[in-house]
Amino acid sequence: MDASRFARGMTWDDYVTFTGSPENLAREGFDIRRFAKVRPRLDWSGYLRERHARARLTPEQTAAIRWLAAQPGGPAKVAVIAEEWSSDCRRDLPYLARLAEAGGLELRIFTRDGDTMLMRGLPDPTQGDGDLVCEYANHKNGQRWASIPVAVFFDRDFTELYRYVEYPAVYHKERIFGALRAARPGESEEQTSSRAGQGIAALLESPFPDVWAQAAIGEILGALHERRLTGSAG
Template sequence: MAKSVVTPERFAKGMTFDEYVKYAGSPGNLAREAFGSYFPDGGSIGTARRDNSAVLRERYTKTRLSDQQVAAIKWLAAQPHGPAKILVVSEDWSSDCRRDVPALARLAEAGGLELRIFNRDGKKILGTRRPDPAAYPDGNHDIVLEFMNVKNGGEWASVPIVAIYTTDFQELHRYIEYPAIYHKDHVRGYQQSARPGETEAQTKERAQREFVAMQGSPFFDVWASAGIDEILGALYEKLTVKR
């Protein structure tokens, strides 16, 4: 097995959640490209970035783990070779990151885990489906290559990437993009499909309106909680089922 680029020294270079929220609104972050649309091969087309720091802060404030989730992460963290560190690769333009990263911050706090957050990209957004670290040396694409999202017959540099480690950086679990219960591609595909009588512009406007409304609905919180449940369940299985 190839040696991971996630070393203690590299992990320490990541941002805490508080640092990440402040960074999201900083001139340095706002000068970076955000996602605009896709190239036919699945690479991203860049656009101007918005300040999402208030959204991240608001979601963190409103996010509360259940008593069962708190008890579960405390129990897991107390086990021999239990979870101790959470690495996250995030981009704040991603609704999946805005949903999950604040919840992961709450999870880390509840369990006494060390959380570090890394940008996926540098100044330019990833323009190809599979990253080439040499082409974008100011990003963290070498980390991304260890956690490519295999789905729909291809590989994707999806975010968020979440990797859970022991104290000595043995990987326990990885979670990528969204929980299994959130059938995002199906939901978004339906939202983006034309309705009878719609023009192309009307379809695009309605689909975006429905997507924004969904992000403000209770279901976004349901999926955030489901992501935490999925991680906790996987960690329990990893620590208790002998293979």
């Protein structure tokens, strides 16, 4: 990452506007409640604005990011790779924006997908923001994944300080979604799918996404503090 590449990203306001634009809505997306790809995309721009308006850091979180940002070599910029069809991105992005605002960090958001949704592997690095998706790919189980969201924190000279990926450690997403989507005795495939969709929708409207978003902020602040004191984030 360098200054010119960072500048090509979108601010929070620009990104939210983009998510509701005809250009974005025409792209292929995903509806987690139906667990299916969709085109056109759902318009999440209003939801993102409302979630950002409600999102609040605790006084301790605000004090922590301000302290970190004031230190020599402290966080000054954050680059986020996201897609608004992702419930993980919708959960975390408004809080990441609040974190950047509180610390005076420059935030820029980049998209992962092109016209179609990336289902596996990594994108063409010569297309769109594919270079950043490949650069900041998630290393998991011996493979590289284009996980989202990815939030990369840099100092003023674009030295990477910490990379947050996908969801906080306290959120065991695969286990939770696996339980919601598991077939029950006597159910047809259609009944299982319908019940799972209702369960996922209820989960996303519950208080727990905010619990996990707050946990993500705590992880980020803790890692940045650890980096400050020890020279690495574990």
